[in-house]
Amino acid sequence: MNLVASVCFIFLSVGSIFTLIRLVVGPSLADRVMAADLLLTFLVMGIAVQAARTGDGLYLAVMVVVALVGFLGTSIVARLIERRGA
């Protein structure tokens, strides 16, 4: 399980680096919002992989909170883009 978790973390890290590049260079605000949302998704996945690696669900409550707050932030910034333009 440790090896599998390490490979999973490598996958998540590679995806996060690419998403972070898009977050920095992304030409419009919509690109950045989308990249930040994807990074939060990667965080949720990482918490789940960590729970599977250690075998205890101590941090799973954090996962629920991150999922909710991510949706809140995305929808609020999307409304901001509609009002103000990208």
Next chain:
Amino acid sequence: MLTVASSVLLLLGTFLAMLAGIGVMRLHDVFARLHAATKPSSLGILLVCSGAALTVVEVTAITQLIAVVFLQFFTAPVGAHLVGRAAYASGLLGSRTIIDEGEEIRKGTEGFGPN
């Protein structure tokens, strides 16, 4: 046996996440990037949470994992749709788009949206 199934699910979900990262990096348009970015936020979360739920055998942990999957399945498409609509309303359509079905709507009514 359970460990093997859990490992396969975890690897599939995180591999999908890596593919989404590559797609977000390489594709040419906001909408193409959204197309790549919204796959792991529903299917990938489902796979990874199923893999974790097969390993962590506590009632509270499995309940929280199911709650996350339900929340993501309801909120992730809505959030992606909001971002896509905002991007379309502010004219971020790339030059490689072939069919633009909302062109009349965009030119006819000023400031479509909830404002």
